[in-house]
Amino acid sequence: MNLPNGEPVLRVVPMPADVNQHGDIFGGWIMAQVDITGGVMAARCARGRVATVAVNSFTFKQPVLVGDVVSFYARIGRVGRTSMTIDVEVYAQRNPRELETVKVTEASLTYVAVDADRRPRPIPAE
Template sequence: MTDATTSSALHPLGPRELVMRVMPMPADANNNGDIFGGWIMAQVDLAGSVLPARISRGRVATVAVNEFIFKQPVSIGDLLTFYATVVRVGRTSITVHVEVEAERNPADPQVVKVTQANLTYVAIDKEGKPRAFTRTG
């Protein structure tokens, strides 16, 4: 399944895959009770790296955050689910679209999209230099 909101310059190369689930805790919240945007960004970066690491069969580093959109606030107790889709594969880099959904209110469950982002990762060697990777499939 892909999302039509992916930037028109980027075209999905694969299915949307579940890559991570996490529940923010009170220590991740600001004084308004919402989860810090920086905490969410860090989680998106971790989730976004899963497919590039698998495809490149090794280390990857984030080289660009091409787009990051916060659609709704995230609260303590929301169960966040991260989905990733590969949208571009180059010789050493991979661009990924990440969507984050929140499951909230267990008494009357709701699932809402809270964040989406496009990030680019580069495959790196032991010295941290870009390396080409062998594509499979």
């Protein structure tokens, strides 16, 4: 397995309520967790409130199954004046007797640092 890129942000176990009609985890559940993951990293980079402005890419490489332990990793990509791109990778661990880890999803999202009136604000320098 390739090692995850980025920092661990979330680790979640999806529940039966999160499945689609075929019994696998609903893509929308994964998208929500990915947005939360990217938002945590973006808020840290922007030192405050951010808003998701775009989902640049999103690839579901493997299905996520009920009972998987799903880990979300985030890495800061491009940083602009008020916006930043966050790359997220998702790995599922399953089969505890013979532990298997699979990369299930990768995504790139853009967040904008916003002020209390939800207007774009500059990202503070390091």
